[in-house]
Each structure stands twice: as structure tokens, then as C-alpha cells.
Amino acid sequence: MPNPKERSAPARQVRPATEGWTQQKDAEGRPLLQFASPRRGKPPVHLADLTPEQRVEKVTELGMPGFRAKQLEKHYFTHYTHDPAEMTDLPAAGREELVHGMLPPLLTEVRRLQTDRGDTIKFLWKLFDGALVESVLMRYPGRITLCVSSQAGCGMNCPFCATGQAGLTRNMSAGEIIEQIIRANRVIAQGELGPAEHDGERVTNIVFMGMGEPLANYARVMQAVRVMTDKKHGIGMSARGITVSTVGLVPAIKKLADEDIPVTFALSLHAPDDELRDELIPVNSRWKVDEALDAARGYFERTGRRVSIEYALIKDMNDHGWRADLLGDKLNARGRGWVHVNPIPLNPTPGSIWTASTRAAQNEFVRRLEAKGIPTTLRDTRGKEIDGACGQLVATAEDEAVAASTPLED
Template sequence: MTDTPPVRTTRPRQVRPATEGWSQKKDAEGRPLLQFASPKRGKPPVHLADMTPAERVAKVTELGLPGFRAKQIAAHYFSRYTSDPAAMTDLPAAGREELVGGLLPPLLTEVRRLQTDGGDTIKFLWKLHDGALVESVLMRYPGRITLCVSSQAGCGMNCPFCATGQAGLTRNMSAAEIVDQIVRANAVIAAGELGGKKSTDHSLERVSNIVFMGMGEPLANYARVMQAVRVMVAKQPEGLGMSARGITVSTVGLVPAITKLANEDIPVTFALSLHAPDDTLRDELIPVNSRWKVDEALDAARGYFERTGRRVSIEYALIKDMNDHGWRADLLAEKLNARGRGWVHVNPIPLNPTPGSIWTASDRDVQNEFVRRLNAAGIPTTLRDTRGKEIDGACGQLVATADDERAAAGA
């Protein structure tokens, strides 16, 4: 008779979050510094998209012209994607440039654009009026065109795995600077500069979907983001005429602002960037978790569903040996199911490494097992397609580099 050898169990490898090639800003107690308030800088010029329709009429009247001219200018901007006075021949020639310049001052200067995916993905680098740099990413998919927009120059949430937050928050963007990213993208599409669509694709040739997943934490710039959203959903010619359901507003978990968003009565898609179901890891991975814990963020997300009836997305960047363990998938499923069924969808995203980073995406079999466990627990889960990695245009990769700064200096 032989003894059965003992079964050896190995603990899963646990990598702790740490920055690479840069140092997190810390407070006096040594905790990662969070920047909620925008640093004081010169404000961008007030633009048509910053105003309500009534304010636009008042502005035109103040310039000595009939109020209906405001709607004409709005039609050119929101429907024909132009700010060029020469194209607005329905306006009187006398004083036209002054009128248009007063309502449509230049906001974004294109510094460069990079294309990949056979021309179906374009990353834009924009310079703002004060020299701040932001990026947006335009992507064609079958049946839709998505634009990933920035809402802040830089970001104050200080997450160690995200390139955008490395330099901290430069400033909030205005509502019009957010909207102008869409108008400029629509002009590019109208000019045929985005990869061609298939003959079976009968979607409109303009941006149909917006994701607030570019630079910045959208809910830390709440008022301007919501003004931009109102302009997006306003019917043409007063706005872009987009569907609120095609607009995704994401957050790392600013709980009071999530509750406020739920009460806006604008049924945008809401996404919570969770990235860890346990506070021990999330405190390190997402510094704002020191303010509002995992359960508080999930309760607020569930509250959004209850208030709007809109299913919530949970974003989860899968990072090798850090947050991709099977037990974390099980814990996530347990926490989501404890708050009911049918209210949530999980989007795991293979991490997009930043230049020079040793952080990397989970192995494919680990990704598949993470997804399998969630689906088996009854949580609808889809591994998300990542676009633009070759041009550093994927989630978490948007950052103004030294090369960008040099290019902007000559723009």
C-alpha cells in the first residue's frame, strides 16, 4: 500500500499596482493626490455650443441683428460642420465675419492625426486656445461610427495604470470644446477621410456614438459635460440631433455625481470603471476608492438603473496577475447579483499598455476564464474589442507626449 501524495495548492500570483517611469503625486499623508478642481487658467472664448438657444438669440441681438440669425448659424455648425463665414451665404455679407466670429470662435487646432485599422480608426491631437493638448479617437464599426472624446486636458484621478493621469489635471474643457471634437470629426467623415464603409452598411455618415473615455474624468467636469450632452441630443439645427442612448458617460466612481446624473432625465448609457471588486486592491488601483468604496459605487450604479431603466456597463481592464484572478470574477459576480438581475453588463478590456510599461494584458486563457465565470453566474459579459493600440489611441493610452508638445509648438 502506498501513501497518496498530498495535493499542493499554489497561491495565485498577486502583483501590486505601481507606477513606472513616473511618480504619483502624493498628499501630506502619502496617499495619491486627487484633483477635483480645475487649475485656474485663461477661459476659452464663449462659443455657440456653450449657450442655450435663448442665449444665442440674445447674443445675436446684442450684435445688432435679428434673432433668427442664431438658428441659421447653428444650422451651419451643427448640420454642415462649418465655422467658415464664406460658406454661410444666407447671412448678409456686411458684418458676416464679425457675427460668425462672435458666435463660432476657433477652439481646436488640429496638430496631427494618425490612422490605423485600414483607415477605420483616426486619432486626433488637438491644441486648445491656451496651448493645452487633448486627443480624441474616431472609429468606424459596422453600422455605427464612434468618437471617443476628451472632457479634460489631463486627468486628476491619478490612476497608476493610465497614461492620461501621469501629468495630472491641466484644466477642464468647456462644453463647446467637447462638442467641437464631434463637429470636427463629422467634417472629416463628410470629406471622405475615414475608411470607407461596406455596401451593406446603411448607417448615416456622421458620428452616431459618443464615449466619454478620452482624456479626463467626465463627472469631475460635470456642468460642462452635461451642457455638451444637451447640445448633442438637441434636435437640429439647435444641436447635433444625436440619441442619448448612443452616448456613454463613464466614471471611476464619483458617487454623488452618479446620483446627480441619474436625476438629469437624459437616458445616456452609464459606465462605471471598476477594475477591481475588492477595496484592498481598488484602493491602490483607483485612488478615488479612498473616498467612495466599491459597494458605494455599485449602489450608485444600481440607483442609476432604477432611476433610468438603462442597463449599466461595468468596465474592467484585465491586468496580468493583478486583477484577473478567478476569485475576483466570482466576487464581482456575487456583488452584482446581490443587487438584482438584468441591470448590468460587464465589459472586460485587455489592458492597453502605455509606452515603456511592464504592465500588460492578461493571457488569453485567463481572459476567457474570467469571462466564463461571470457568464456562468448569470452576468452578461462581453470581452471588448480594443481599437487604435498601434497609434496609442486605445483606452488608457491617451497622453500628450514630448513629441506631441514639439508638434504643437509649430501648429
């Protein structure tokens, strides 16, 4: 809580409010939360949607021996292709039908934006039904990170996030999630992400911080994670390089802890007090700060994996020194060594008066957390100049116009 000096000279407190758009409300006037995906047509079933056993069954149904599934896995997960012409180890007779049946096109690239340095690319993808999603590919020294989308739109309705302004269009399939990685790996292999550091470069880190609330699309996200980490029948990535984030869906956090897949778990907290978080993160009306932190601590206890706390620093809204103290106290009350805090200077959306905290406020927030023994790292806001940073992913009117004239890939 605030110390006496802060009470005598209170800091300015800005309340969360939408700008340029109207937040959807329920019958009681509360921000509308969409947990269920609206009913729409489903994307075609893809190899990545299936278990290895189901892949063999489907290949057999398509008139080929079951072992052809393994060949398709290698072409797709290792060579990053779904082009039948490149699969010369498959028999010519029936090859087109087999590949189209197992690897149907899922994403059409509408446009890409690249930073001047060439180390960050934002992709706009058109899905089979015309829905638009984005992913962001980033090169760092020693690693390549891809920020993937798990839903078209988002139903969590957070007032400071561009993605949630239009609500939830639909859940993405596991295949659509995986295809973002495959297409990114193809771009890397073709040398389009700047000079390579070594041969065979590919995406090393995945962050589920693109469009959507990953844990609201739980089953498909977990199927995608299994494909990412499967060394025999999938991409073969390390689970430790995969970060699954949430705004605080407590039952799903507990379920994730029981999966026995040691992904990194990130809780997007953004406020340590319920009074502010109720307004800033509408799902806090269901599960309060302490419930979310208890579930996060439970994840650490179950997996041994240190939890990340994501905290967007917004000027005069949630960047007060006393909030850093309160956050540190709440984390320490649940033990030491289980958590790491990532403050993130807010990435404002076009036309917004919401803005990042001052450098002095950022430094003071970090100093107070570190003074309480909380490991804290101020996040690099990569991709701001192409609206590819956290909270900026949204299909604009210009994007929609370009997408409307872009034919779907065959």
C-alpha cells in the same frame, strides 16, 4: 472570496505601482486627487456653450436679428462649418463679426494618426491656451464611434493610465467637447474614414472615455450632452448612443441619474475588492466599491438603462478567477438584468511592464462571470497600434514639440 484550492496554490499577485513617473501625493502620502480645475484663462464663449435662448441674446448683442442664431446652428451642427464664406444666407455686412463672435475657433489639429485599415483615426488637438487633448474616431459595421476628451489631463491619478500621469491641466468647455464631434463629422463627410456605408454618415456613438474624468467636469459635460441630443437646436443624436463613464464619483452618479437624459452609464471598476481598488483607483479612498455599485444600481432604477461595468484586465493583478466570482456575486446581490460587464485587455503604455492578461485568463474571467448569469463582452481594443486605445491617450514629448510649432487656427 478564493476557494480552498486557490488558497492552497495562491495565484501571483502584482501590486499597482507607477513606472517611469512619480505619482503625486498629498500631505498624508496618499495619491493626490484633483477634483477642481486649476485656475487658467477660459476659452472664448462658443455657441455650444449657450442655451438656445442665450444664443438669440448674444446674436442680438452682436447687432443681428435673433433669428440668425438658428441659421448659425444649422451651419455648425448640420454642415459642420464655422467658415463665414460658406454661410451665404447671412448678410455680407457683419457676417465675419457675427460668425467669429458665435463660432470662435476652439481646436487646432496638430496631427492625426490613422490605422492601416483606415477605420480608426486619433486626433491631437491644441486648445486656445496651448493645452493638448486627443480624440479617437472609429468605424464599426453599422456605427461610427467617437471617443471624446472632457478634460486636458486628468486628476484621478490612476497608476495604470497614461492620461493621468501629468495631472489635471484644466476642464474643457462644452464648446471644446462639441467641437471634437463637429470636426469628426467633417472628416467623415469628406470621406477620410474609409468607404462610406451610406450617404449622410456621421458619428452615431459618443463615449466619454478620452482624456479626463467626465463627472469631475459635470456642468460642462452635461451642457455638451444636451447639445448632442437636442434635435431642434443641436446635433440631434440619440441619448442611448452616448456613454458617460466615471471611476466612481458617487455624488455625481446620483446627480446624473436625476438628469432625465437616458445616456448609457459606465462605471470603470477594475477591481471588486477595496484592498486592491484603493491602490488601483485612488478615488476608491473616498467612495468604496459597494458605494459605487449601489450608485450604479440606483442609476438603473432611476433611468431603466442597463449599466456597463468596465474592467481592464491586468496580468496577475486583477484577473484572478476569485475576483471574477466576487464581482459576479456583488452584481447579483443587487439584482438581475441591470448590468453588463466589459472586460478590456489592458492597453500598456510604452515601456511599461504592466500588460494584458493572457488569453486563457481572459477567457476564464469571462466564463466565471457568465456562469453567474452576468452578461459579459470582451471589449475590442481598437487603436492600440496608434496609442489610441483606452488608457493610452497622453500627449508625448514629440506631440508637444509638433504642437509648439503649430499656429492656432484663426
